[in-house]
Structures are given as C-alpha cells and as structure tokens.
Amino acid sequence: DGGITQSPKYLFRKEGQNVTLSCEQNLNHDAMYWYRQDPGQGLRLIYYSQIVNDFQKGDIAEGYSVSREKKESFPLTVTSAQKNPTAFYLCASSITGVSSYNEQFFGPGTRLTVL
Amino acid sequence: AQSVAQPEDQVNVAEGNPLTVKCTYSVSGNPYLFWYVQYPNRGLQFLLKYITGDNLVKGSYGFEAEFNKSQTSFHLKKPSALVSDSALYFCAVRDRGSGNTGKLIFGQGTTLQVKP
Numbered sequence: 001d002g003g004i005t006q007s008p009k010y011l012f013r014k015e016g017q018n019v020t021l022s023c024e025q026n027l028n029h030d031a032m033y034w035y036r037q038d039p040g041q042g043l044r045l046i047y048y049s050q051i052v053n054d055f056q057k058g059d060i061a062e063g064y065s066v067s068r069e070k071k072e073s074f075p076l077t078v079t080s081a082q083k084n085p086t087a088f089y090l091c092a093s094s095i096t097g098v099s100s101y102n103e104q105f106f107g108p109g110t111r112l113t114v115l
Numbered sequence: 116a117q118s119v120a121q122p123e124d125q126v127n128v129a130e131g132n133p134l135t136v137k138c139t140y141s142v143s144g145n146p147y148l149f150w151y152v153q154y155p156n157r158g159l160q161f162l163l164k165y166i167t168g169d170n171l172v173k174g175s176y177g178f179e180a181e182f183n184k185s186q187t188s189f190h191l192k193k194p195s196a197l198v199s200d201s202a203l204y205f206c207a208v209r210d211r212g213s214g215n216t217g218k219l220i221f222g223q224g225t226t227l228q229v230k231p
Contacts, residue, residue, distance in 0.1 A: 004158075031217050040124075042205065042223040043159075050217075058218075090158055096217045101147040101166045101209060104219060106158035 003027065004107035006091050011112045013078070013085065021076045021110045023091035031096040032074035033104065036060060037088040046089075049074055050096050078112065086114045117142045119208050121222035128196045128229055136191040136225045138206030147209035148189040149219065150180055152202050159205060165189060176200070196229045203227075 004025045013019045025032065031050050035043040045058030049068040063082025068074055074093075078085045088111050092104040118141045128134045140146055147166055151159040163174025170182045180191045191204060203224050210218040 006158075033218075040223060043221040045218065048218060088156075092159075094217045101164070102217065103149055103161045103164055104159075104217065105161070106151075108158045109156070111156070 004091060004093055004105055006089075006107035006110050008110060009108065011110055013112060013114050015114060016080045018077055018079050019112065021078070021089055021091075021112070023074045023076065023107060024072055025074075025091075025093045025105075025107075026072060027093055027105060028071070029093035029095055029105070030071070031094045032068070033092040033094075034058075034064075034066065034074070034076045035090045035092065037090060037109075043090065046076065085112055087112060117208065117210060117220055119206050119220050119222040121204075121206055121225045123225050124223075125226040125228060128227070130198050130229050130231050131195050134193050134196040134200070134227065134229070136204050136206075136227060138189045138191065138222060140187050140189060140206075140208045142208055146189075148180075148182065149207040149209075150174065150178070150189075150191050151205045151207065152176075153205065153224075154202050162191070162204075196227075198229050198231055201227055201229045 007022045033048040034046040044060050046064050047066040049055035065077045090109045091107040094104040095102040120139045149164045150162040153159045163172050165172050165182045173179045178193050205224050206222040207219040
C-alpha cells in the first residue's frame with residue numbers, strides 16, 4: 001500500500017517546547033515538502049527537499065527546522081521560536097527533475113495545538 | 116510575481132446542478148495548473164492537471180477543468196453535483212521561478228457546498 005504517512009494525527013504542545021512531526025513516504029519520490037494550513041489562507045510552504053541531505057527554506061521557514069537523512073523520511077521540528085504554531089501541517093512528495101509538472105501527493109496531516 | 120486567485124470563498128449549488136469553481140492565475144510563460152480537493156481534517160487529493168494540449172482536462176470523480184489562456188483562468192467544473200462533492204477545493208500553479216523543484220503556489224481555497 002503506497003503512500004505518505006504522517007504521525008501523530010493530533011499533537012499538543014506546551015509553550016516553549018520543541019515538537020517533531022513525522023512524514024514517511026514509500027513512493028520512491030525524490031522531493032518532499034512541508035506546508036502549513038491556516039483557515040482562509042490556503043497552504044504555505046515551510047521547507048522542501050529535492051534530494052537526500054539537501055533542503056531549502058520555503059515562504060515561512062522561521063521557527064521550523066527539517067532534516068532529510070533518508071529518501072523516505074522528512075521530519076519537521078516546530079521549535080519554541082515559532083510564535084504561533086497552532087495549525088494543520090501537511091507533508092507532500094513528488095517526482096522532480098525534468099518531470100517537474102508532476103502532481104504532489106499529500107499525507108493525511110497533523111493538527112498541532114499549543115496549550 | 117506568480118500567483119493564483121480563487122475569487123469565491125464559498126460556492127453553493129443544488130445537487131444535480133452543474134458546478135463551477137473559479138481560478139485565475141498569473142505566471143510568466145506557459146503555466147502548469149492543478150486542482151486538489153480536501154475533505155475535513157484530511158490531506159489534499161489530486162483531481163486533475165493541465166500541462167499542455169487540449170484545453171479541456173478531465174480528472175477524477177467526474178470533474179473537469181477548462182484552461183483559457185486569454186483569460187488566464189482554469190475553472191473547475193462538473194456537469195452534475197453530488198452532496199459528496201462538498202469539500203474545500205484548491206487551485207495551484209507550478210512555481211516556474213523555482214527551476215525543477217516542483218514547488219506549487221496554492222490559491223486560498225473555495226468551499227463547495229452541495230445541498231440536497
């Protein structure tokens with residue numbers, strides 16, 4: 001069963017804590033992405049990675065960090081520097097390179113709430 | 116700057132009637148355009164895309180979209196709406212300034228409400 005998995009589905013964080021959101025894919029895709037979704041604002045890109053051991057900042061990278069040690073995994077850490085982290089976080093993957101018109105495949109999302 | 120606009124926050128339609136969800140774009144060069152659907156508390160599901168060729172693109176669940184270059188639009192359509200089509204719909208365009216990264220620029224989303 002191919003696809004993208006995200007865990008946990010719901011996550012609660014106290015102020016000042018770092019938390020890590022998991023994203024795993026078995027689609028053999030090179031590129032992976034993290035988005036943040038807030039009501040009425042669509043999706044905003046946090047970080048993306050085109051290849052293992054390489055990643056780039058998106059539009060709203062401040063307060064977040066990522067790693068890409070394996071092709072299948074692209075975890076996102078929400079640090080205490082992120083002042084308004086409560087949101088729905090979506091991970092996606094796609095083929096890149098010359099076929100850069102390929103669609104992105106999305107995971108089911110993680111809803112993060114700061115208490 | 117490249118952008119995507121979905122001018123309607125919400126579209127209401129009766130079941131069985133045709134539906135249209137609007138999308139306009141602004142990009143340099145030829146656009147690669149996408150439509151996605153999101154059900155509550157779920158990830159996005161790909162519906163269809165326009166890369167080149169026929170301006171009418173057919174996708175999943177009976178949806179289609181019409182690419183209009185002169186109007187820079189890519190409206191999503193379905194001849195007969197179902198209550199189960201009620202969801203949040205996103206239009207997206209590939210960021211052509213990003214090389215071959217596959218980055219997408221998303222519209223803010225349109226909520227489709229189909230009433231029985």
